[in-house]
Amino acid sequence: MLKQIKKQERFSDEMKKEIEEYWELQFDEKFIWGVMHEKYSDRTDEWKLHRERQGQWYPIKSENGEFMRLHFWTKTRLKSVKAWKEIIHKFDKTELEELRKCGFPV
Numbered sequence: 001m002l003k004q005i006k007k008q009e010r011f012s013d014e015m016k017k018e019i020e021e022y023w024e025l026q027f028d029e030k031f032i033w034g035v036m037h038e039k040y041s042d043r044t045d046e047w048k049l050h051r052e053r054q055g056q057w058y059p060i061k062s063e064n065g066e067f068m069r070l071h072f073w074t075k076t077r078l079k080s081v082k083a084w085k086e087i088i089h090k091f092d093k094t095e096l097e098e099l100r101k102c103g104f105p106v
Helices: 013-027 044-054 068-079 081-085 093-101
Strands: none
Touching: 044 068, 068 081
């Protein structure tokens, strides 16, 4: 009978470090082996901060690299009703009306 091998045991220590570094660069969070990660990072709070600073929900304006990842995250929410349904409960009525005017599928 074949022994089941955990995924991290397949990689060298150097490869593990690279995976962890790339994960942190991509998702702004520390990678933890053996934990099931969400399919996306929730950037709702970052989006609300952008709205507060810039005065608009969309398009995302990046200043000095800030909010760069937020651009692609919001673009997905603009195009996908399914992705939108995962975060809609985090907004109040006023915010939802503003988002509707920007073209989001609220």
